Amino acid sequence: MLYAILSDIHSNATALARALEEIDHHTDEPVDQIWCLGDIVGYGPDPNECIELLRDRNHLGIAGNHDWGIAGLASLDHFSFAARLVAEWTRDQLTPDNLAYLQHLATTLTVEDCTLVHGSPRDPIWEYLLSTDQADANFPLFATRLCLVGHTHVPTIFLQAEERADSEMTPEGTPAVAGEAHAEEDEETLLASCDLLEPGEGWWQVPPYCRAIINPGSVGQPRDGDPRAAIAFYDPERGFNFRRLEYDIVAVQERILAAGLPRRLAERLAYGM
Numbered sequence: 001m002l003y004a005i006l007s008d009i010h011s012n013a014t015a016l017a018r019a020l021e022e023i024d025h026h027t028d029e030p031v032d033q034i035w036c037l038g039d040i041v042g043y044g045p046d047p048n049e050c051i052e053l054l055r056d057r058n059h060l061g062i063a064g065n066h067d068w069g070i071a072g073l074a075s076l077d078h079f080s081f082a083a084r085l086v087a088e089w090t091r092d093q094l095t096p097d098n099l100a101y102l103q104h105l106a107t108t109l110t111v112e113d114c115t116l117v118h119g120s121p122r123d124p125i126w127e128y129l130l131s132t133d134q135a136d137a138n139f140p141l142f143a144t145r146l147c148l149v150g151h152t153h154v155p156t157i158f159l160q161a162e163e164r165a166d167s168e169m170t171p172e173g174t175p176a177v178a179g180e181a182h183a184e185e186d187e188e189t190l191l192a193s194c195d196l197l198e199p200g201e202g203w204w205q206v207p208p209y210c211r212a213i214i215n216p217g218s219v220g221q222p223r224d225g226d227p228r229a230a231i232a233f234y235d236p237e238r239g240f241n242f243r244r245l246e247y248d249i250v251a252v253q254e255r256i257l258a259a260g261l262p263r264r265l266a267e268r269l270a271y272g273m
């Protein structure tokens with residue numbers, strides 16, 4: 001099986017179309033399903049197009065804070081001035097059908113060995129998972145080996161060593177390596193914080209005896225200084241393939257300005273910030 005993971009499309013239909021082209025034509029096996037980690041809309045000029053491009057596909061979608069704000073499920077008081085302005089504009093643009101689609105998105109889904117949320121298992125809509133301390137607090141809150149998140153718009157991996165006790169027991173049930181030093185080391189392993197990794201492009205496999213929280217980055221408004229659209233593929237046997245895709249940013253900027261949306265939202269696309 002091969003899955004494509006898209007997050008934070010943010011009404012950028014040009015970036016989404018580029019991601020779908022990659023999904024359709026540039027994988028070595030067909031993609032079985034798209035997993036969308038929320039914030040389909042908000043910030044960008046193409047809310048209906050983005051929802052419809054996704055709805056045409058076999059996909060699983062979960063809700064992000066912008067989806068909820070625009071769908072009337074969260075107060076826009078939590079939004080920045082620009083985000084709120086675009087949320088109100090987006091609400092006016094959406095067809096009733098597409099608005100209903102946003103209103104019915106789940107906040108958490110479990111599929112294969114992955115939990116899908118927008119923010120974090122602790123707070124699926126709102127928490128920005130930025131630090132290893134936050135990730136440590138969230139690892140006990142999902143039952144699968146992996147958790148996929150979006151929301152920060154930055155490709156990130158939090159990696160936590162699993163309790164290794166089971167793997168180090170002999171069939172008789174006694175530890176394979178005895179001794180006080182080993183016991184202390186084990187305790188340290190259990191108490192150790194997770195690691196924060198920045199994925200480069202290409203395939204990456206979760207190491208054995210580890211759990212991971214993985215953010216593929218943002219399709220429509222990357223914030224890691226790289227303006228190219230970020231997507232990831234997941235093959236339960238081969239792991240994750242992180243990709244960056246160039247697309248026609250100027251065309252999106254022109255539509256943002258033509259719609260009368262804040263200029264800064266157009267400008268930031270060029271910087272990936």
Ligand SMILES: [Zn+2]
Pocket residue numbers: 008010039064066151152153
């Ligand atoms: Zn977002």
